[in-house]
Amino acid sequence: MSDNHEETHEHMGIPKYIGIFLALVFGTILTYFTALTDLDTMLFAGANTLLALIIAFTKMTLVILFFMHVWWNGTLIKLTAVASFFWLAIMFAFVMQDYLTRGFGVFNK
Amino acid sequence: MDATVNNKIGTAVVDRTVEKTRTHYLNNGHSLSSWLLTKDHKRIAILYLITVSAFFLLGGVYAATIRLELLTPASDLLESGTYNKVFTQHGIIMVFFFLIPVVPAILGNFLLPLMIGAKDLALPKINLLSWYFYMTGGGLTLFALIQGGVDTGWTFYTPYSTTFSNGYVMLAGLGIFVNGFSSILTGLNFIVTVHTMRCPGMTWFRLPLFVWAHYATSLVMVLGTPVIAITILLMALERVAHIGIFDPSIGGDPILFQHLFWFYSHPAVYIMILPGMGVISEIIANYSRKKIFGYEFVAFSSLAIAVFGFLVWGHHMFVSGQSMYAGLVFSFLTMVVSVPSAIKMFNWTATMYKGSVSYDTPMLYAIGFMGLFLIGGLTGLFLGAMGLNVHLTDTYFIVAHFHYVMVGGTVLAYLGGLHMWWSKITGKTYSEFWGKISALLVFVGFNLTFFPQFILGYMGMPRRYASYSEELQVLNVFSTAGASVLGIGLVLPLIYLTYSLFFGEKAKSNPSMLPGLEWRTQSPPPTLNFDETPVVTWEAYEFGEENGLDIEKARREATV
């Protein structure tokens, strides 16, 4: 039976786990300190937000791929992971397409 | 038999030789706990059958009340406050506790494993859990109704629901929240089952279209339902704590609620219709004894509906104040998503070409479905055209549209399916005569009820009105009259189907020599479905020699 699982654990040894862990810690510290720096004026408006999100996405990808073993999973699981975020993106995009294209009919109360 | 036996492999095998005392899933254990704690998908389907039907009757009583009140223009039978509660509860019960579970949880639960040659769903405990979620949700909602009811409309639009209504919005919301998880778990279970439980030889393109339709439905259930759950949760929070997310008087945005609500609730209408379409594919193919025309197209159109169905929710909000640009996008996609439905309609029709069409009750329902869903779908196009929607939205035209697709579509499909597989489910046959009568009554009554509402809608009668303008009375009387016929038509099956349970003839395992796997086991099936794991060597809807059934013998017997 054990041949079923070979693929999963032969790829991840303890050093690799620790490596990913350190990358995550680094990301956390990086995001903390860059958030206190005003990149918006240094670079462009929204730079802070963008950077924070990029770091968060990277961290998430690491966790999904290695801690959750998706790297070694079949296409179905990969598809599921991608699709659910895609669906979320649909929700964001289609809600915001309304708000981003509205006139401002709100009154000054 | 011992109640605990139903988990053990082999029980059915042992008994199959002795036909008289054959153990099948129905008599495998008689204690209450053998039902309430069962992990057998077929028994769970029966549990659903009983409870969902009860909710349907309750919803139907509300419908009858609505129609009675609308017999006259004034609000004389009910006060407007009561009327508001009645249509709200009619909507909530019919949508969340009847139409969403009806086909997947009853027919899907029963047939999906049988059709793919599995012993059970992949996650039987989860399946049972989902029924308990359904019961809890249903119980909470019923409790809300007993306490005094809800009067927000099934759409729960804010800020009315959060700030102004003094109905039991929280309780009903909680019920819907819990019930949502029932739907999620069912969907999750189906997806897993279709992926991992197919028997040898059952490739994706040999799956019956019923299975494809349920697969597509399940995707929507898993990806859509959680959004309504969180939305209802936020609405409830808004109500108790005034969090200011939906309530405009403290900075919130009522239109955001509509976006979140319809993000689920539009796909939800496809949760309601897709399984019904699966049933229709089965009926049409089997009662024409022909391979479905354009199998791949019918299969993929289900997936296309499921996916594109997520992109059109804004067509419920054309006049709500969303931006014109967003309206254009949603209207465009609404048109796009109706094309896969069109594909299905044409393929079904083409399937009958050169077939061997019999007019048994299920087929009558299927033909009824085709006509009524067609009209319902086409009037959906009226609503999807923005300019027309402005005039039609929130009028009876909408009411007519969605009853045509939901009652004329899904309910008819469900009844057709129930009749088609009744002998498989119960091992008994029902009366063809009464079946045909009731199918006819439903069709006639339905049209009489809801066709006048299209005209009423175009004349400008707004929906959710306890009292209406006098010049509209004539058509409303027609509608109420039709509803009575419809009501009789729908109560009839209840009677003759129940009757057949006790006095019906014993059914054969495969009376019509149909090729589906569910017909290759006994009626009713044994607890583990098949005595031996089936191996599929034929294509879907194969009526010829290759399907391995002894048709010659059946023919000989039939002519004797």
Add this chain to the structure above:
Amino acid sequence: MQKNWIPLFPEQASTFAWQIDALYFYLILISVFFTVLIVLGIAVFAVVYREKEKFATPEEIHGSMALEIAWSFIPFVISMTIFLGGAVIFYEQYKIPTDGMEIYVVGKQWMWKAQHSTGRREINELHVPVGRKVKLTMTTEDVLHDFYIPAFRTKADVVPGRYSYLWFEPTKAGRYRLYCAEYCGLNHSGMGGWVTVMEQKDFDNWLAGETTNQTPVESGKDLFTNKLGCASCHAGGKDQRGAKLEGLFGEDVKLVGGQTVKADEDYIRSSILNPSGQIVEGYSPIMPTFKGQVTEEQLTHLVAYIKSLGGNAATSPASPMTAPAAPMTSPDAKKDSSKDAKDKGGK
């Protein structure tokens, strides 16, 4: 009321009504075409290929690529024409003209209040001149409502906290129904009235003030119960939001702050025009001012009516929302409503 040119069809009374009707008929045409096609298909196949032998195995047909493409592509193209037609009309309907005559509309549970640029106000009624673009700027005080005039084929939701706009150009003088089309609670079905389209000169006269041949008390009662909606708070009964008016005239009224005043004509008048000036003990100052909304003449009628309530105890006027011809609501229902609003405190 309805002068129909087709039975069971709503009147066309705005410039874009015919466009919507045209699109409607186009869609009916499409629907009939497809319905006939499919129903005919089913009927013919069902008869011609009916079961002739039990357990037959008809020849297999797998499908046809050409047909599949045809019946995907043709509906797609047709649906695009529908989309475009709908979009163009929608654009027309919501492209608010700049040269329109402006009217402000406020929805509130359960009445429509309109104010003309001259300051003239009306409730559950809207008077507009024929042949002029009218632009409505609308909002609501409480929940969502929807301003709907079927004869003009137009409607728009009003949303708390923002303005919605609507425009139309009436083409025909007459009286048309006005509805609330977004569910808004208890008396949703009573939240409607009439739109009166008049010739320009009639409209000008109307705007300047109206003449009636009712007696002051009758006219005051009409104002009180229908036109101004006083009865929504002063309907009588236990749970009313406003002060009790029956038997008020000539009595001493205790005000918040301890003074007492005598309820004479002047007091009633100032209660209507400046309600927050003198608040009756035991009530909250929720009565809106009707300044600018009632003419002096109407004021005298109101005072006359309130005087007429004098000694007799319980008169329970009908609903304020009852439009002339429509039996819309029962007084009991309304009592609930005022309780409802009081419990929830509005906003």
Add this chain to the structure above:
Amino acid sequence: MATHTNDHYHPPGLQHQFENMKQQEESVSIGMWMFLAQEIMFFGGMFTVYLLYRWKFPMAFAAGSNHLDAFLGGLNTLVLIVSSLTMALTVYYAQKGNRMMQVVMIVLTMIFGTVFLGVKAVEYTEKYNKGLIPFANWNHKTPKGEERKVATSLIETKVSAAENKDAEHTAEHEYKSSTGVFEWKDLSLPQMAEKEGFLTEWEKVGYYSDGKLNEQKFESKVRIFFWIYFCMTGLHGLHMIVGLGLMLWLLWKAWLGSYTAEYYSPVEMAGLYWHFVDIVWIFLFPLLYLLGRHFMHGGH
């Protein structure tokens, strides 16, 4: 292997509806992923709400953010990451069939999970003391005269030490509530944004009254931020508690030695859940605690 024979040999843990372990494991893992997809959409609704309101009212969100404890938030992120590591190692040792290390790792995971909840409790308490809980009367009613003690609580000092700047900024606003009602008097951020001209259209409508910044209107927007904060972290915390429950059950089973190199999929599934909850926090941390901080700490 034993799986295709007909003698109904049952490997440990194989359920009746499956033919063999591989089928069972696949089913369970697809099921778990579907569940996670569902969870993503569930949290997704909240994230949509967050997205919309942050886009509408960035200054109110920045103001709110600045009164969350980024230091504790960051600390908690690290705690969760460590717990994710130990969770991953639990699965690793389960695969290796190492019972002792499994148990150790599960215990460690639980400890870190509990620490996370503990820190969260400290944060919530602090909000309670400072009157930042947006629900009426759920705040500490600070008696007059005791405000100082609250404002210079341990946490406050630690934050300003960690940030090492703006010490006087912290002292400037003493958040307390003598009534127990959520209050927000600080208009410095929108004022700054007004001066520099980067208020959005929505903000101009949302914060102004009669052409002036209005304290009450701004407060209502900050209040929305705090609601979103409590809803999201609360929901996340609930998931943590469920996760800890799962761990407890896992611990029991692991202790009994139920999981072997052949059969460990419950461990794996619990692991997937735990990592998912971690991922949610990976987003919550920057979105709630960090974005907008630079307005206060950069040189505007």
